[in-house]
Amino acid sequence: MAPTPEAIRATVEAYVQAVAGGTVDDVLALFAPGATVEDPVGTPVRTTEAELREFYGMVAPLKQEGEVLTVRVAGDSAAFHFRLVTIMDDQRFELSPIDVMTFDDDAKITSMRAYWGPEDMVSG
Amino acid sequence: MAPTPEAIRATVEAYVQAVAGGTVDDVLALFAPGATVEDPVGTPVRTTEAELREFYGMVAPLKQEGEVLTVRVAGDSAAFHFRLVTIMDDQRFELSPIDVMTFDDDAKITSMRAYWGPEDMVSG
Incomplete structure (x- = not known):
């Protein structure tokens, strides 16, 4: 059965919060096996x-704030x-x-x- | 050569204005041959x-306002x-x-x- 819009929205919110403030494992837990980025x-x-882990490992140590806009x-x-x-x-670097x-x-x-x-990329 | 970001942005702006206030021909002029929707x-x-013409033909007669947000x-x-x-x-029906x-x-x-x-879909 297809995921509900609510389940998809919950994953999106969890993803942005995990990318901003979570660990690489927090982010990867939201992906299905075989996922691509x-x-x-x-x-x-x-x-x-391994490639996903390397990619999200670059942002995990950074101090970040995330917000879902739409x-x-x-x-x-x-x-x-x-x-x-x-x-x-x-400095603040902002990317949206x-x-x-x-x-x-x-909903993985x-x-x-x-x-x-x-x-x-905006800095200020 | 790949289109410039500026050329792509101009097409996006023209598309939204054509869908909101233009004719079907105005909209279709922005598509390359063989385009899909x-x-x-x-x-x-x-x-x-023919399918694109039918699709955009449904919205062309409507009184609409369009605005690119991001x-x-x-x-x-x-x-x-x-x-x-x-x-x-x-009544106003809003879709974003x-x-x-x-x-x-x-940049077609x-x-x-x-x-x-x-x-x-929001009405009010």
């Missing part, structure tokens, strides 16, 4: 757990706009991508594709 | 010009959040989907996929 869209797709669910997919603020010393995900019947993430470009 | 995601993909460009793709307000008699598009070298649309669900 393309971030940003147009770069090589990460297809193995979620749109369609069938077993979602697109969502979220803000990730990284705090380093006195639009991510697209697909989900399995348990089967694919993630992130839409953003260099011009979307 | 899946709206919402999970429904059958429209693959012919655009994120990645390579030859974009995801964008926009608002479409339909005015019928004294997140669309994902791919573009050819001339080669595919469109719209993320929204019944719960995103």
